[in-house]
Amino acid sequence: MKLTLRDTLNYPLIILLAGSTLTAPAFAQEASPRYKKGMVVCAYPDAAQAGLSVLKKGGNAVDAAVAVQFALAVTLPQAGNIGGGGFMVYRSSNGQTATLDYREKAPGKATTDMYLDANGKVIPQKSLYTHQAAGVPGSVDGMIEAHKKYGKLKWADVVQPSIDLAAKGFKVTERLANDLNRNQEQFTRLNNGGTNYFARTTPWKAGDLLVLKDLANTLTLIRDKGRAGFYSGKVAQQIITEMKRGDGLISQADLDNYHSVWRKPITGQYKQYKVITMPPPSSGGIALLQLLHSVEPYPLSRWGHNQDSTVQLIVEAERRVYADRSKYLGDPDFFKVPTDSLLRPAYIESRMKNFTWAAATPSSTIQPGSFAGYESDQTTHFSIVDAQGNAVSITTTLNGSFGNKIFVSGAGFLLNNEMDDFSSKPGVPNMYGLVGGKANSIQPGKRMLSSMTPTILEKDGKLFMVVGTPGGSTIITSVFQTILNVLEFGQDAQQAVTSKRFHHQWLPDEVAPEINAFTNDVTTKLQQKGYKIVPRGSIGRVDAIVVTPQGYLMGGADPRGDDTKSGW
Ligand code: GLY
Numbered sequence: 001m002k003l004t005l006r007d008t009l010n011y012p013l014i015i016l017l018a019g020s021t022l023t024a025p026a027f028a029q030e031a032s033p034r035y036k037k038g039m040v041v042c043a044y045p046d047a048a049q050a051g052l053s054v055l056k057k058g059g060n061a062v063d064a065a066v067a068v069q070f071a072l073a074v075t076l077p078q079a080g081n082i083g084g085g086g087f088m089v090y091r092s093s094n095g096q097t098a099t100l101d102y103r104e105k106a107p108g109k110a111t112t113d114m115y116l117d118a119n120g121k122v123i124p125q126k127s128l129y130t131h132q133a134a135g136v137p138g139s140v141d142g143m144i145e146a147h148k149k150y151g152k153l154k155w156a157d158v159v160q161p162s163i164d165l166a167a168k169g170f171k172v173t174e175r176l177a178n179d180l181n182r183n184q185e186q187f188t189r190l191n192n193g194g195t196n197y198f199a200r201t202t203p204w205k206a207g208d209l210l211v212l213k214d215l216a217n218t219l220t221l222i223r224d225k226g227r228a229g230f231y232s233g234k235v236a237q238q239i240i241t242e243m244k245r246g247d248g249l250i251s252q253a254d255l256d257n258y259h260s261v262w263r264k265p266i267t268g269q270y271k272q273y274k275v276i277t278m279p280p281p282s283s284g285g286i287a288l289l290q291l292l293h294s295v296e297p298y299p300l301s302r303w304g305h306n307q308d309s310t311v312q313l314i315v316e317a318e319r320r321v322y323a324d325r326s327k328y329l330g331d332p333d334f335f336k337v338p339t340d341s342l343l344r345p346a347y348i349e350s351r352m353k354n355f356t357w358a359a360a361t362p363s364s365t366i367q368p369g370s371f372a373g374y375e376s377d378q379t380t381h382f383s384i385v386d387a388q389g390n391a392v393s394i395t396t397t398l399n400g401s402f403g404n405k406i407f408v409s410g411a412g413f414l415l416n417n418e419m420d421d422f423s424s425k426p427g428v429p430n431m432y433g434l435v436g437g438k439a440n441s442i443q444p445g446k447r448m449l450s451s452m453t454p455t456i457l458e459k460d461g462k463l464f465m466v467v468g469t470p471g472g473s474t475i476i477t478s479v480f481q482t483i484l485n486v487l488e489f490g491q492d493a494q495q496a497v498t499s500k501r502f503h504h505q506w507l508p509d510e511v512a513p514e515i516n517a518f519t520n521d522v523t524t525k526l527q528q529k530g531y532k533i534v535p536r537g538s539i540g541r542v543d544a545i546v547v548t549p550q551g552y553l554m555g556g557a558d559p560r561g562d563d564t565k566s567g568w
Contacts, residue, residue, distance in 0.1 A: 032494050034552035035567030040064055041543040041555045042382035043470075046170045047071035047080065048566040050161035051384060054153065056568060061386040062090065062150035063158045065394055066143045068382050070162035070219060073139070074212060075170050077198070077414060078179055078401045079380040079470060082218070082230070084416040085138035086396025087278045088146055089265060089454040091463060093389035097267075097276050097456070098149075102142025102260035103447045104135030104418045107249035112442045115424040122424045128431060129190060131248030133404040133417035135448065139396060140222055140230040142260040149262075150390075159223040166219060166412075169211035173562045177204035179401065186405045196407065214412025231255040238411040246406065257445070261333075268343065270296060273487060274458040280337045283329040284453025287476045290321045292483070293348045305489040305499065306517055308525040312357070314484075315504040315511050315531065318477055319366055320351040322434075322506035327368035330439030331447040337439070360530035363509035378402070379452060379470030383545045385463065385553050391545075393454035395468045395475070400431065421448035432473035435507060451475040457483065463547050465493075469558070471540035474503045478540035482556075486546060493546040497556030501539045512536040 038061075040051035050071035051064040059067075065088065072080025085104040091097050115126045127133050147155055172180070180187075180198050187199040197212055221229035229235060236255050243250050265276050266285035270292040277285035294317035303309045328338055341347060351369050355361060379397035397416070398404075404417035423436030430436075432451075440449040453475050457465040465486060469478045478501055485496035500517035504510070510532040518526070523533050541558040543565075548554060555565030 032492060032554055033565070033567065034548065034554045036552060037387040037568045038064070038385060039545050039553040039555055039565065039567035040068060040382065040384050041545055041557050041563065041565040042068050042072065043079070043380045043541060043543065043561050043563050044072060044075040044173075045562060045564040046075045046165055048564040050165065051382070052566040052568065053161060054158055055386055057153060057157065059153040059158065059386075060150065060388065061384045061390040061392040062146050063153045064384050064386065065382070065392040066147050066151065066158040067161050068384065069139060069143055069394065069396060070159055071165055072380055072382070072396070073413065074162050074165045074215060076176075076380055078176075079378045079397055081137075081396060081398045081403070081414065081416065082139050082222070083134075083137045083408065083413045084396060084398040084403060085135070085418065086142060086394055087282055087450070087452050087454050088142065089276060089278055089393040089456050090146075090150065091276060091391045091456045091458070093463075095458070095461065097265050099263050099265045099278055100142055100146055100260055101263050101281065101447070102138035102145070103281055103450060104138050104416055105254070105258060106419065106422070106442055106444055106446050106448070107136055107254045108251060108257075108444045109249040110419070110442050110444050114442060120425070122428050127420040127422070127424055128400060128417050129186065129404050131243055131246030131404070131406060131415070133419050134248060134250060134406075134415040135418040136250055136254045136258045137416065138258060138260055141227060141258055144227050145260050145262070155226065156223050159219060163216050163219045163223060166212040166216035169209040172204055172206060172208045172210050174206035175562050177206050177208065180204045183402055183405060190404070190406050191409075195410075195412070197412065212412050214410055216412070218411045218413060231258060235408075235411050238408050242406070242408045242415075245409070266339070266343075268292065270483075270487065272459060273464060275455060276458065277455040278453060279332070279339070280329055280449070281331040281447040282450045282452050283325045284451050284476050284479070285455070286329065286339060286342050287321045287325055288453055288455065288480055289343055290324070290348050291317050291476070291480045293345060294321070294352050295484070300484060300488040301490070305485065305491070306502070306522065308522045311502065311511070311518065311522065311526060312529070312531070314481070316355045316361060317352065318504040319361060319363055319506045320369070322504075323363075323366050323368045326435050326506070327437060328439060330436075330449050334443055334446045335439045358529065362530075363506050366506065379472070379475070381454065381468035381470055381541070381543050383466035383468065383543050385466060385545050385547070389463055391456055391463050391466045393456050393466045393468050395452035395454045395470065397452065397470065418448055421450060429507070433505065433508060434473050453479045455479055455483070465544060465546050467542065467544040469540040469542040473505050474539045477501070477503045477505070478542055482542050482544060493544050493554040493556035495556070496546075497542045497544055497558050503536075503539055510534045512539075514539055
């Protein structure tokens with residue numbers, strides 16, 4: 001096989017195999033395990049094991065994905081869920097692609113002004129920590145549909161690992177213990193009926209066993225009855241009762257009417273890579289392709305990772321793309337999203353025309369673009385590839401950490417607070433500081449706009465990369481930067497995920513790097529051009545798999561979380 005310079009930079013190991021005299025980048029010294037038969041990268045060690053055990057039993061990537069989704073509902077209550085929703089991007093070993101939208105929906109009784117007071121002002125926290133913050137959950141239906149279409153093992157076999165984890169218990173990591181301790185007051189205040197699994201008088205600590213009996217029973221019903229185990233019968237009744245307790249809106253009709261949707265993937269080209277990603281109601285796929293196209297003409301690899309020119313260009317692209325997001329993106333079943341116009345190369349290039357190297361473009365001077373004939377930050381992502389090369393990229397969420405922090409009493413699972421992803425009022429930012437308007441206004445049965453960007457890349461017609469992350473509005477910029485880290489900056493999967501990131505989203509008009517993401521020199525140069533630099537804590541938890549030219553799977557599990565890569 002003839003190796004290009006790019007190949008050798010992407011895969012430091014190849015340098016040794018090829019006997020090249022090129023100097024390997026520093027990260028090449030880090031031993032990164034590589035696998036041939038399958039790999040799972042996700043946010044909690046026991047969930048990764050659940051997925052791997054399914055692959056080892058002969059299950060395919062979708063079987064493993066179902067096992068991981070349900071296992072994370074047990075072990076990662078901050079974001080893993082059956083009370084939330086998500087998106088799946090799928091690519092089969094022979095190149096067929098599909099996406100599944102199992103995003104939550106607004107209940108039938110939801111109204112555009114439901115979070116406004118009599119004076120038209122947004123009522124603080126109503127879309128976050130109340131029963132009315134919950135959208136109709138989609139995850140269970142999503143897993144059933146994914147398995148029905150692509151699964152190989154029996155349904156019961158892929159649900160069972162999560163039941164075992166919930167019934168027998170699993171060990172709490174230090175991070176989960178800290179998260180549980182931090183939320184004690186809210187768990188207690190918001191849950192006044194049924195078993196409150198997370199509230200306790202002594203602090204949680206690493207190594208504590210967490211047993212979730214009610215959740216084990218709910219998962220058992222899902223295992224035995226499929227859709228009827230959640231959307232009707234005992235669990236549905238528990239959801240309705242919980243809604244009555246807190247003035248919530250979800251009805252039996254909403255549960256009956258909930259169905260996930262197979263949607264045509266958004267695809268685009270970046271150099272020799274084909275990008276397969278999520279269409280609306282995710283804003284992520286369109287935004288990712290706009291970003292990639294905006295920076296493609298520039299010599300990023302020559303400038304280098306997180307250097308001043310690189311950062312400036314990326315920020316200016318992000319400013320324009322997030323401005324478009326605020327106006328044009330919403331649920332395509334309710335709003336005509338101008339996908340073709342937004343992705344037209346001439347349009348994207350025109351958006352970058354008023355960018356100048358001399359100074360930052362103030363966000364106040366950037367508005368959403370126009371074209372003729374117009375039409376918790378807690379979420380979690382997992383990437384899976386099986387022995388045949390089928391790939392699954394799933395991002396799933398409750399929205400905020402632990403969702404609305406309200407258990408469905410007796411059913412043992414938390415509800416989402418995804419309604420906050422709608423625009424409660426035009427121009428008023430949501431919890432991620434994102435603004436929106438009509439496209440993302442609340443309507444009964446509508447899906448709230450998302451930033452989740454599960455993505456798969458092909459190179460030369462073959463699977464190349466599976467990637468995604470949580471992080472609310474930062475999801476899109478994290479996925480974008482991780483892809484550039486591999487494609488432009490020669491980083492391997494782990495390094496690309498570990499590398500420091502930064503975020504910009506048009507409004508607020510500031511650039512937010514992780515601590516030490518920029519050198520002092522880069523920060524000073526950017527400040528001199530008028531960029532407001534506001535350092536912040538960690539951004540996202542990217543979990544990625546990159547396939548080497550020899551067909552090995554190399555994983556990147558984000559060290560910012562308990563993320564784990566398991567393979568064989
Ligand atoms: N709940 C975060 C998102 O979907 O973007």
